[in-house]
Amino acid sequence: MIPKPHRASIVFYVADIARTEAFYRDTLGIELNRLEGAEPFWLQGTLDQGLELVFFEMEGVRGNTPALIFDIAEGGIxxxxxxxxEKGVTIVTPVSEAPGGWSADFLDPDGFGLGLYQSGDKPRSLKKA
Incomplete structure (x- = not known):
């Protein structure tokens, strides 16, 4: 059985990370943290109810951003x-390196892109060898 996601993030690919930081911080009042691991840096902010917003400076195409990313808490991506x-889901991007961990992308039945993220300090597999 596939574990139920415990948390999700909305990820935006933006043209100008500094402009995005100013808008979300100064205009909307969302506290953002600058994080290393992507160039030039990436931003993360959490709303009061726990929804996480993540921003990367990279080309975004309508339809692939924003993206809903499910966090895998215990590992085993x-x-x-x-x-x-095994359930017939289309995998768009197999497990690959991401800032601070691992990610993979897949499609829902209507073709909407979804993603998985797992911190690099968790094991990629929980199955016994």
Missing amino acids: DDVVAGLV
Whole structure:
């Protein structure tokens, strides 16, 4: 069985990260943290009810941003992706390196892009060897 996601983030690909930071911080009042691991840096902010917003400076195409990303708490991203494949889910991007961890992208039945993220300090598989 595929574990139920415990948290989700909305990820935006933006043209100008400094402009985005000023807008969300100064105009909307969202506290943002600058994080390293992507060039020039990336931003993360959490709303009061726990929804996380993440911003990367990169080309975004309508339809692939914003993206809903599910966080895998305990690890095992390889196992989750294998479980999705077994259920006939289309994998767009297999497990690959992401800032601070691992990610994978897949499609829902209507073709909407969804993603998985797992921190690099968790094991990629929980299955016993």
